[in-house]
Amino acid sequence: MDKFIVEGPTTLSGTIPVSGSKNAALPLMAAALLADGPTEITHIPKLKDIYTFNSVIGATGTDVRFLEEENRLIIDPSGLNRPVAEYELVRRMRASFYMLGALLGRECQAKVSLPGGCAWGPRPVDLHLKGLEAMGMKISLDEGYVIAECPAPILEGGRYTLNPSSVGATVNLILAAVLRTKQFTIQNAAREPDVALLCRALQKMGADIEGVGTDTLTIRRVEKLNSVPLRNAPDRIETGTFMIAAAMSTGSDITLTDTDPEELGQFTRMLQLTGAEVKAEGETISVRAQEPLRAVSVTTAIYPGFPTDLQAQWATMMTQADGPSTVTDMIYHDRFSYVPELKRLGADLNMDDNSVSIRGGTQLSGASVMSTDLRASVSLVLAGMVAKGTTHVLRIYHLDRGYEMLESKLNRVGASIRRVPQEP
Secondary structure, three states, X not given: OEEEEEEEOOOOEEEEEOOEOHHHHHHHHHHHHXXXXXXXXXXXXXXXXXXXXXXXXXXXOOEEEEEHHHOEEEEEHHHOOOOEEOHXXXXXXXXXXXXXXXXXXXXXXXXXXXXXHOOOOOOHHHHHHHHHHHHOOEEEEEOOEEEEEOOOOOEEEEEEEOOOOOHHHHHHHHHHHOOOEEEEEXXXXXXXXXXXXXXXXXXXXXXXXXXXXOOEEEEEOOOOEOOOOEEOOEOHHHHHHHHHHHHHOOOOEEEEEOOOHHHHOOXXXXXXXXXXXXXXXXXXXXXXXXXXXXXXXXXXXXXXXXXXXXXXXHHHHHOOOEOEEEEEXXXXXXXXXXXXXXXXXXXXXXXXXXXXXXXXXXXXXXXXEEOOOHHHHHHHHHHHHHOEEEEEEEOHHHHHHHOOOHHHHHHHOOOEEEEEEOOO
């Protein structure tokens, strides 16, 4: 297990290329199982979650080749002979549950482990299962596995309203429907760019999907999906993280390349309210820090609202702002594990249910802090970059799930971050 040693404070200046999106790549990888031949997907990041999903897919008999140096993935499902996703693999990553829709779409049957021991009940996975039932699929549970099958190769379909809206459930229902239902409508579908990218990719393969980019998707069955080359999207959460890193570091000025500014939703406008200078042109975004950094409160919401995956980083930035602010998470009420760790660095934060109140203008000081999840981990790195002295960020394996070469990219623009083995 590794840790980061971060020296601060630092000023950032230079250019950072943004990697491909993990969250967008995983649905594309699942969609490749529906094709009539091998699918090449480019701009795939080298991340733990990608390797994990490669293993999940490969265990079905599918041939998976990851050309890492080229960030290129080739998935050939012609040998798929085992429509199963085992617990030992699925438990490592919730998105492995996308195998349910993909296997139903291809094989008309699937045996997929419930992720993380979820029970069928008031959990997010319930939306997936009830949506599939509304489609006409037969669903049962057996010793922690979902057993699913199509009662006939072609289903009449129907409609299902997601409440609440869910990216994962939207993806699974799309994957199951494109080859199996005469017509199926998803209401209150997720509008995130990852879902729109999946729909456009499936359309390129020959799928009939209406309403892409809206909250109502209508899917009509096609006979087959063609094997075509696909390109993954840039990581909008990595983009936002680096934009925050620049805005919160006095004197910083960085340029991000290989981005898609249109996918950031409300985030860019909120960042500009802090006083940061943000310029977007084509696939490039430039961010220049301004003093003083103004305090701005945010509340997370489904896309295009403020992303829950950026709230920990935003709260960290607000510790350096001029004045008080709050960060409220309406998506995940318990996503504040970073709060006690930031307090160890000297931040003035107070929790109240699903909100954290922040008193800005606090000088942070280096200390040892513990990573607890992916976004909390990167927020601690950002804090270490503005803190005075040395910060040890422990258990950074969380970061390796979602940020490709994080320390290399930040060091290239002036940060001082070392990866070293963590003592037992």
